Amino acid sequence: MLVRLLYVSRAVNPEDTKATQSILDSAREHNLSNGITGILCYGGGIYLQAIEGGRHQVNELYGYIVRDQRHKDVALLHYEEITERRFGGWTMGQVNLAKLNTSIVLKYSEKPELDPYSVSGAVSLALLEELMLTASIIGRA
Amino acid sequence: MLVRLLYVSRAVNPEDTKATQSILDSAREHNLSNGITGILCYGGGIYLQAIEGGRHQVNELYGYIVRDQRHKDVALLHYEEITERRFGGWTMGQVNLAKLNTSIVLKYSEKPELDPYSVSGAVSLALLEELMLTASIIGRA
Amino acid sequence: MLVRLLYVSRAVNPEDTKATQSILDSAREHNLSNGITGILCYGGGIYLQAIEGGRHQVNELYGYIVRDQRHKDVALLHYEEITERRFGGWTMGQVNLAKLNTSIVLKYSEKPELDPYSVSGAVSLALLEELMLTASIIGRA
Amino acid sequence: MLVRLLYVSRAVNPEDTKATQSILDSAREHNLSNGITGILCYGGGIYLQAIEGGRHQVNELYGYIVRDQRHKDVALLHYEEITERRFGGWTMGQVNLAKLNTSIVLKYSEKPELDPYSVSGAVSLALLEELMLTASIIGRA
Amino acid sequence: MLVRLLYVSRAVNPEDTKATQSILDSAREHNLSNGITGILCYGGGIYLQAIEGGRHQVNELYGYIVRDQRHKDVALLHYEEITERRFGGWTMGQVNLAKLNTSIVLKYSEKPELDPYSVSGAVSLALLEELMLTASIIGRA
Amino acid sequence: MLVRLLYVSRAVNPEDTKATQSILDSAREHNLSNGITGILCYGGGIYLQAIEGGRHQVNELYGYIVRDQRHKDVALLHYEEITERRFGGWTMGQVNLAKLNTSIVLKYSEKPELDPYSVSGAVSLALLEELMLTASIIGRA
Amino acid sequence: MLVRLLYVSRAVNPEDTKATQSILDSAREHNLSNGITGILCYGGGIYLQAIEGGRHQVNELYGYIVRDQRHKDVALLHYEEITERRFGGWTMGQVNLAKLNTSIVLKYSEKPELDPYSVSGAVSLALLEELMLTASIIGRA
Amino acid sequence: MLVRLLYVSRAVNPEDTKATQSILDSAREHNLSNGITGILCYGGGIYLQAIEGGRHQVNELYGYIVRDQRHKDVALLHYEEITERRFGGWTMGQVNLAKLNTSIVLKYSEKPELDPYSVSGAVSLALLEELMLTASIIGRA
Amino acid sequence: MLVRLLYVSRAVNPEDTKATQSILDSAREHNLSNGITGILCYGGGIYLQAIEGGRHQVNELYGYIVRDQRHKDVALLHYEEITERRFGGWTMGQVNLAKLNTSIVLKYSEKPELDPYSVSGAVSLALLEELMLTASIIGRA
Amino acid sequence: MLVRLLYVSRAVNPEDTKATQSILDSAREHNLSNGITGILCYGGGIYLQAIEGGRHQVNELYGYIVRDQRHKDVALLHYEEITERRFGGWTMGQVNLAKLNTSIVLKYSEKPELDPYSVSGAVSLALLEELMLTASIIGRA
Numbered sequence A, B, C, D, E, F, G, H, I, J: 001m002l003v004r005l006l007y008v009s010r011a012v013n014p015e016d017t018k019a020t021q022s023i024l025d026s027a028r029e030h031n032l033s034n035g036i037t038g039i040l041c042y043g044g045g046i047y048l049q050a051i052e053g054g055r056h057q058v059n060e061l062y063g064y065i066v067r068d069q070r071h072k073d074v075a076l077l078h079y080e081e082i083t084e085r086r087f088g089g090w091t092m093g094q095v096n097l098a099k100l101n102t103s104i105v106l107k108y109s110e111k112p113e114l115d116p117y118s119v120s121g122a123v124s125l126a127l128l129e130e131l132m133l134t135a136s137i138i139g140r141a
């Protein structure tokens, strides 16, 4: 059974870009063999990640993520059983929010900075769709 | 939480074009930092304004607007919680109704002059959509 | 409040083309200042007219039309409150049914002659839509 | 083809209760033989009438009503083709709005007085439904 | 045109029960003649009020309320054009949230205290519906 | 923002009924002050729990639960933003699946033993609804 | 494949009550063995009949009926493939329209006399439903 | 009132191509003056015909067709009141099923031969739509 | 994953009532341990059976049934993934069609004898629903 | 009556490519004359086959397939009555899953290997649609 899970979290050391890189590295390493795909947006000390895959695998990974000390305030935004993946093209695509045109973020937020904590999960999901449509997701760090 | 608010009002000095210009100036000044976007239509002594942004910010601004002595008969036409902005491209776009092709206005009104007071808020919102589609909104005064 | 009204009637002197011309003349004269738009189809002794505008103005005009001695058997076919006009481009567009390709009429009628008396108002409205799509409406007599 | 028509008008002599009685008398006389049913609400100088029957008969009657000198400002509120009558039980039921509990009127109006001119036809139709549910319609004067 | 407006605000002096009483008094005094109906919930320093009536009257009243110094942080939660009133039975019904069974509030809130600022307007509206169903609204102070 | 979360897990020591009791005790202790409500079903070595409350509080609790060593294979089944709670009447209601009429379980499962791992989250949610309708939830251990 | 067919016709000798009786007799005789059920309404020189059964059998019977010299102007009103019969309780139920409360007929007609020729098949079908609800159908002549 | 009727039948002399030609000839002769349009498919001893026009005219023609000795087993497949014709372009278009690409037929049938007797009327109607889309209908024999 | 499967078949020896009894016996024996529930209708040489349970178990059983020499012409009528069982109360309920009021069968069939081969699976499913509503299913032979 | 059936099975000798070839050969031989169309996907020891045709023919074939010793664990995934075929262009199209871009499979599966046993039939059907859209089906072995 395929599921899609979306969560937000706060980086413990927002300035530490190596942390993000190492997360992406281990994500790409593990995800391939577990059938996990998705995208990770980061910037302004926020992580917004969508994860797709088997229900078992996604939950196992989410268990690791919840325990991961590199971030905190992990909060589920959206979870659903799906028929087909939407982010199937990325083992873990990345979006550097700092490099993004702020108007994309503003379209879905109160301020030009991303704040998924203050909006419905549907809004954050809509932002991810927009990122796909505007080719803002890259496959390599 | 993002909201969209639409209201109509009557200018106290319809002839005073400086008033409108100064409103637009202060709008553009304040809105950017408050994450407010929208458009302001004026002409024939009428203001029709759409405001989008965080629920708190939009209500704070609406509080100022209701108290503003440059216009009167402020009446809400539409208010809704939204997932994405529709007027996100304008800190405060403007439409000079006097320069507009009257047929656009007539399409939504009894007479070729704008009269949002006499119609449902849905009609005024439909007019704003048409203004976007026909590129009638300009970003600078 | 905008409304659209559709009715059918029978000309008292079907052969008198001047009558139709004078109706169109006075329609164009009065409608502009009353914010009325619409189209008038005639032919085979039948008038089929759509009128759009403010509810008050449309009813006032319909009061005159009902009393007009140049036609009889005036029968409402459709009436609805609308958000936007569909015939906003014509002070009173005209369609000479005699000059029309009969297949357009046949598509909505039992015989190639127009007979709105025998069908639902929805059918007559569909015919008017088709006349717009096929550019059969002209703006001048 | 059955239709339902709803209109509002203003009595020319609001105080003249005989006028209303004579209208109801002639309504009951004519309607029976023409297959017309409906209800007539009056009070505060306003007539609000729903008429059901064959499309031809309803339009013929509406032609008379529009021309009737006892009232003015006749304005259509609603018109639709129907499968079954809703007021089939009354040749012409009556509702004296002055004797009505004002809270019924207030539920559908801005003020406790009936003003169908200022609202959508759907609102006036909803009021008539409420009058039926609350057994406010009487069959005899 | 009837509208319903729902807003939340914070009392400036939460302890001052006379303020609430005087608000209710003036509400009952003015609302009757303006065709305004609604309910006012208060408690924990929060006002949550629903107002129904003509669009003009509701907006005029809301203008006063926004300017009223007895409360602050006035924020619109819901606004819609309506066919019929839902709170038509109260010139201004009242609900003392402190006297309410907390489980009613908890059903719609994160904590047993009311916090309309943190939820969608639809949630607060649902709470008001529940208050009606559970007969929690009283007509006199 | 209220959310509802449903997950399944496997007890590490299925026979240890004290573990379940101590879970229920600490649940009832913490949940009240955090505005958490819900129900916990156990039996056959399986926990099936529904949790409702603020998005922040539910996620915080889920973080603890994921890390809790008394169970394993924690898997999300359902997560949604809600307008009102469904299990608002229980700080943490309990259902001892062993004492349940097996036909209730069979209605939603392949075998008379509960196995939420093999079915869609919607099925497990439907079972919980049935448990409410059949008064199978008790408030005290 | 089950179908339902509804048609109307005009009796050649409206006064000949024996004709109707003999039709009902032969209907009851043949229908049983052919799996045909339905109802036959007659009165005012009109037959309105609903026939249900296998597509083949209904068409075979309709072939006979079209050719039957006792009536003319046979016109289909409604035909549909069905999952279940609605008139399954009658080999051929009968309704003597002359004995019917005219208000039932009036509810669906312009005049208190039945005239299925002038209305949509949906209207005649709605009348038949009403006849069932009001127990107007009898099983024996 | 416009209707569309679809039926199937079996030719009495499947090999007699003159019969089909003479049917088409008389169809084209009569249909024009009766406002009848449609298409006739033949082949493999089967006729599948769609007829559109006034309810009266279509029923009159169907009466003739049912009695016509050149075919048998006439069975209605579909009948509905319509707002606009779909086959309005053909007095009686023709489709020689023998010349058709069998894959079109197979798409809607169990075997590559047409057998409307064994399928729902909706299937046969879908086949006719496909014939239109693939320009398989010709106007002349 | 729960599924429901419906099929029809023809008994090889329609007169052999012991065969049916032995089928029911082995059904009740095996189904309990496999989590299979359902009902079996027989009569007139026809079996109509609904089977519910895990997808794997239902398919395994259907594999045996297809191979079973006591019947032939096994044909699937309906198959769907379900959230909850409809026949969960019967290990294998039985319906002796010969003892059934024929009007129940006639409601869904061309003739008073059951013939699921000639109708859509939806019709047979509707018949089973009716059997439940009319308490025609018995739990013991 | 047309139906579509989808099932999955496990090859008894996954390595035996001749088995698959001989299945395809006999499929193409028999299907043409039985009006069967469809596609067969194989790879990784799995068969996933869609079969369309008359209800009788499809069931007869499925009876053979269930008994076929070259595969096991035959499990129905989807079955529905259809108006038109979707795989009408192939007597039995084939898809060698080993030659497929794994990303197509991954889009619908937990892992890049096909596992229809673990997902809803709707997912497998969606995969087949994708195979059509991406022209992955070939007509010859």
Ligand SMILES: Cc1cc2nc3c(=O)[nH]c(=O)nc-3n(C[C@H](O)[C@H](O)[C@H](O)COP(=O)(O)O)c2cc1C
Residues within 6 Å of the ligand: A009, A023, A026, A027, A028, A030, A031, A040, A047, A049, A061, A064, A065, A066, A068, A070, A071, A092
């Ligand atoms: C924001 C964030 C996102 C992560 N995403 C993934 C991921 O997609 N896949 C993954 O395997 N690990 C991910 N991780 C890392 C896991 O939490 C965990 O560290 C990792 O799975 C353990 O494997 P390792 O010990 O090999 O690094 C993420 C961590 C963080 C903080």
Ligand SMILES: Cc1cc2nc3c(=O)[nH]c(=O)nc-3n(C[C@H](O)[C@H](O)[C@H](O)COP(=O)(O)O)c2cc1C
Residues within 6 Å of the ligand: B009, B023, B026, B027, B028, B030, B031, B040, B047, B049, B061, B064, B065, B066, B068, B070, B071, B092
């Ligand atoms: C029709 C109208 C529209 C206005 N729109 C805005 C606006 O979009 N943003 C804004 O900040 N002020 C707007 N204002 C002005 C505010 O009412 C208020 O004057 C201003 O926010 C106060 O800031 P200031 O004192 O710096 O001018 C508007 C005023 C009017 C009359």
Ligand SMILES: Cc1cc2nc3c(=O)[nH]c(=O)nc-3n(C[C@H](O)[C@H](O)[C@H](O)COP(=O)(O)O)c2cc1C
Residues within 6 Å of the ligand: C009, C023, C026, C027, C028, C030, C031, C040, C047, C049, C061, C064, C065, C066, C068, C070, C071, C092
């Ligand atoms: C078929 C028909 C259509 C008409 N349409 C219009 C119209 O669109 N507008 C209008 O002002 N008068 C229309 N009229 C004429 C009015 O009935 C009426 O004669 C006119 O409004 C009175 O103005 P006049 O006295 O200046 O001619 C129409 C009359 C007929 C018979």
Ligand SMILES: Cc1cc2nc3c(=O)[nH]c(=O)nc-3n(C[C@H](O)[C@H](O)[C@H](O)COP(=O)(O)O)c2cc1C
Residues within 6 Å of the ligand: D009, D023, D026, D027, D028, D030, D031, D040, D047, D049, D061, D064, D065, D066, D068, D070, D071, D092
């Ligand atoms: C408000 C109002 C409602 C009326 N309703 C009806 C009615 O329902 N039926 C009717 O025949 N006449 C009705 N009339 C009267 C007609 O306008 C017209 O006077 C009458 O049909 C003419 O018939 P008489 O000359 O026999 O009175 C109504 C008039 C008014 C002012």
Ligand SMILES: Cc1cc2nc3c(=O)[nH]c(=O)nc-3n(C[C@H](O)[C@H](O)[C@H](O)COP(=O)(O)O)c2cc1C
Residues within 6 Å of the ligand: E009, E023, E026, E027, E028, E030, E031, E040, E047, E049, E061, E064, E065, E066, E068, E070, E071, E092
């Ligand atoms: C929370 C709140 C609710 C109020 N509700 C109403 C109301 O429903 N009707 C009303 O007339 N005034 C209401 N008021 C008071 C108005 O703001 C304003 O004071 C009053 O309309 C002015 O009339 P007064 O000067 O006669 O008091 C409310 C005020 C507050 C703070």
Ligand SMILES: Cc1cc2nc3c(=O)[nH]c(=O)nc-3n(C[C@H](O)[C@H](O)[C@H](O)COP(=O)(O)O)c2cc1C
Residues within 6 Å of the ligand: F009, F023, F026, F027, F028, F030, F031, F040, F047, F049, F061, F064, F065, F066, F068, F070, F071, F092
């Ligand atoms: C199946 C299960 C359900 C639980 N449910 C709750 C709960 O509803 N609320 C809660 O506070 N803790 C719950 N817990 C316990 C938490 O995981 C955690 O132990 C507890 O919140 C920590 O508080 P304590 O240290 O005071 O016990 C649950 C644990 C398990 C294994």
Ligand SMILES: Cc1cc2nc3c(=O)[nH]c(=O)nc-3n(C[C@H](O)[C@H](O)[C@H](O)COP(=O)(O)O)c2cc1C
Residues within 6 Å of the ligand: G009, G023, G026, G027, G028, G030, G031, G040, G047, G049, G061, G064, G065, G066, G068, G070, G071, G092
């Ligand atoms: C209005 C009307 C309704 C009829 N209904 C039926 C019917 O339901 N069943 C039937 O067998 N014949 C019915 N018939 C009679 C057939 O047209 C035909 O006469 C009869 O089936 C031939 O059988 P017979 O020769 O035994 O009378 C009806 C005839 C008419 C005029």
Ligand SMILES: Cc1cc2nc3c(=O)[nH]c(=O)nc-3n(C[C@H](O)[C@H](O)[C@H](O)COP(=O)(O)O)c2cc1C
Residues within 6 Å of the ligand: H009, H023, H026, H027, H028, H030, H031, H040, H047, H049, H061, H064, H065, H066, H068, H070, H071, H092
């Ligand atoms: C399959 C078939 C289709 C027919 N279609 C038509 C048709 O569309 N229009 C028509 O007038 N006659 C059609 N007919 C012929 C009529 O049944 C009938 O013979 C004809 O209307 C009588 O006119 P005639 O005597 O001038 O030939 C059709 C006959 C058959 C067998």
Ligand SMILES: Cc1cc2nc3c(=O)[nH]c(=O)nc-3n(C[C@H](O)[C@H](O)[C@H](O)COP(=O)(O)O)c2cc1C
Residues within 6 Å of the ligand: I009, I023, I026, I027, I028, I030, I031, I040, I047, I049, I061, I064, I065, I066, I068, I070, I071, I092
């Ligand atoms: C019409 C029919 C229905 C059957 N239903 C069931 C059933 O529900 N469960 C079952 O186990 N066997 C059922 N069977 C019997 C199986 O086909 C098969 O004989 C049986 O499962 C084998 O078990 P046994 O060898 O112990 O009898 C049915 C057979 C027939 C002919």
Ligand SMILES: Cc1cc2nc3c(=O)[nH]c(=O)nc-3n(C[C@H](O)[C@H](O)[C@H](O)COP(=O)(O)O)c2cc1C
Residues within 6 Å of the ligand: J009, J023, J026, J027, J028, J030, J031, J040, J047, J049, J061, J064, J065, J066, J068, J070, J071, J092
């Ligand atoms: C996975 C699979 C798919 C098959 N598909 C078909 C098919 O589409 N058509 C067919 O006739 N036989 C198909 N068969 C073969 C039948 O099971 C059976 O062997 C065949 O119909 C018997 O005919 P034969 O004896 O001429 O080979 C399939 C078998 C397998 C294992």
